[in-house]
Amino acid sequence: MLSRQFVRENAEMVREAIERKGVTGVDLDEILRIDAEWRELKAEGDDLRHQRNEVSSEIGEYKREGEEEKAQDAIERSSELKAELQRVEDRADELEAKLEARLLEIPNVPHESVPVGEGEDDNVERYREGFDDLWTLPEDVVPHYELGERLDILDFERGAKVSGGGFQFVKGEGARLEYALIQFMLDVHREQEYIDVFPPLPVNSESMRGTGQLPKFAEDAYRIGARQDDDHDDDDLWLLPTAEVPVTNMYRDEILLDDDLPIKHQAFSPNFRREAGEHGTETRGYVRVHQFNKVELVNFVRPENSYERLEGLLSEAEEVLDRLDLPYRVLDMCTGDMGFTQAKKYDIEVWAPGDDMDDGPEEGGRWLEVSSVSNFEDFQARRAGIHYRPERHESAEYLHTLNGSGVAVPRVMVAIMEYYQNDDGTITVPEPLRPYMGGQEVIEGHEPVGESAVGEGDGDA
RNA sequence: GCCAGGAUGGCCGAACGGUAUGGCGCACGCCUGGAAAGCGUGUUCCCUUUCGGGAUUCUGGGUUCAAAUCCCAGUCCUGGCGCCA
Numbered sequence: 001m002l003s004r005q006f007v008r009e010n011a012e013m014v015r016e017a018i019e020r021k022g023v024t025g026v027d028l029d030e031i032l033r034i035d036a037e038w039r040e041l042k043a044e045g046d047d048l049r050h051q052r053n054e055v056s057s058e059i060g061e062y063k064r065e066g067e068e069e070k071a072q073d074a075i076e077r078s079s080e081l082k083a084e085l086q087r088v089e090d091r092a093d094e095l096e097a098k099l100e101a102r103l104l105e106i107p108n109v110p111h112e113s114v115p116v117g118e119g120e121d122d123n124v125e126r127y128r129e130g131f132d133d134l135w136t137l138p139e140d141v142v143p144h145y146e147l148g149e150r151l152d153i154l155d156f157e158r159g160a161k162v163s164g165g166g167f168q169f170v171k172g173e174g175a176r177l178e179y180a181l182i183q184f185m186l187d188v189h190r191e192q193e194y195i196d197v198f199p200p201l202p203v204n205s206e207s208m209r210g211t212g213q214l215p216k217f218a219e220d221a222y223r224i225g226a227r228q229d230d231d232h233d234d235d236d237l238w239l240l241p242t243a244e245v246p247v248t249n250m251y252r253d254e255i256l257l258d259d260d261l262p263i264k265h266q267a268f269s270p271n272f273r274r275e276a277g278e279h280g281t282e283t284r285g286y287v288r289v290h291q292f293n294k295v296e297l298v299n300f301v302r303p304e305n306s307y308e309r310l311e312g313l314l315s316e317a318e319e320v321l322d323r324l325d326l327p328y329r330v331l332d333m334c335t336g337d338m339g340f341t342q343a344k345k346y347d348i349e350v351w352a353p354g355d356d357m358d359d360g361p362e363e364g365g366r367w368l369e370v371s372s373v374s375n376f377e378d379f380q381a382r383r384a385g386i387h388y389r390p391e392r393h394e395s396a397e398y399l400h401t402l403n404g405s406g407v408a409v410p411r412v413m414v415a416i417m418e419y420y421q422n423d424d425g426t427i428t429v430p431e432p433l434r435p436y437m438g439g440q441e442v443i444e445g446h447e448p449v450g451e452s453a454v455g456e457g458d459g460d461a
Numbered sequence: 462g463c464c465a466g467g468a469u470g471g472c473c474g475a476a477c478g479g480u481a482u483g484g485c486g487c488a489c490g491c492c493u494g495g496a497a498a499g500c501g502u503g504u505u506c507c508c509u510u511u512c513g514g515g516a517u518u519c520u521g522g523g524u525u526c527a528a529a530u531c532c533c534a535g536u537c538c539u540g541g542c543g544c545c546a
Contacts (some may be wrong), residue, residue, distance in 0.1 A: 042507075043508060045515080047515090049516085050514055050515070052527095056527055057479080057527095059526060059527070060479040060480070061479090075526040075527090257471085392486075394504080395504085395505070
């Protein structure tokens, strides 16, 4: 959320931000009108209240001195003021509520360094890593979803049966690989001085609002204990769409000490997303699912350090891919592709050679987004009321929040299954993960279980 | 789940229904050869160019001219009892 004062004083900058981010349905001029009227009423109400306070203390004095008549007169005057005040303040409250609601729908203003653009084609590629000395791929790389079923380590059909489309079982050596990845990532980030947090998975509406998922993006999240489209209030619970929500809100409505900063938390959690309407070849397999694991990095910093920290956060997230020797690229996201809450955002996309797609690299395959690294500046801090006190005797200021996936586990699984694939259809376990798998070097898969597997043709699932 | 008690500034902690006492911490100043102590001022948010004003005792309602204080509902904390992995 932007502050009223900021919107008031930088109306043109805000207007531009709304336009560049392609946000519709926000009437800035109306917001400014409401604000102006509210301030007028606020002044009027303050004045009435001042009068009433004076009369009120007179009443107290008269009562103490036993001057009943004078007190009665004053009480009458006070009643008149009360009625007048009621009228003015009711109207002011109404406007203020409207104003707050509208402000929540204004997107964050992009940082000046953000490339201007409409959509994903306008994102700027900053650099690529890991393409110099590539792993030797098989002639034809089998897409992970096919390989996963062949090795019986990914089972989408039974996931759909048990929970619905977009849910999956990860089995045997696949599950083991996933656990290994998670433990490996957590260890990498511990080296980078991250403090672990294992958060609650349901979060309330206020938390969702604090990080910006509500009110605009309610349809993306799973609701607990209410119908999806009921009006939501503060007691409702949602399944977290990312650990960013509980971890950022952990310090909601608090004032941190200057000495506390910077705070670096990492949180492993499953993430739940409805992903309504997202189906097709690009999302097939373990790429865009309703439940997936992720290690999230969340930083709380002093405002003057947040852009330096953004670069640090990016390299901390990259470290995971560097050590796994997976090729990837880093994108500087443009205004139109950036999202509601961010002031600046980098995406890290790993190379998955299994499916050739138009926008993939020359080597074939495709890019898969595994991490978004963002600076929210004080946008979330203001929504969530997270302050710090630069000097002990001074008033509190909003701090800056940043986060980055460090990184989305399933898509790294996809990259490993496709990039470290061998001619014989086995998968080589990247070296840094072997200690987490009891030294295992190769994933060979399992014999499938059940009648449906009998008589199945070779590789033609 | 039931019963009882509680929630006041960064922290501690007062306040017969009459407009939030005081201390600690922190900052600045005075004092001092220097420091400590001592003394003084300041230390939440909003509106206002200034002067100034308003709000704020967990949250939301109610009673009253007036609520930290009384009533109702809720949230969280503490203790006791029950239930249960």
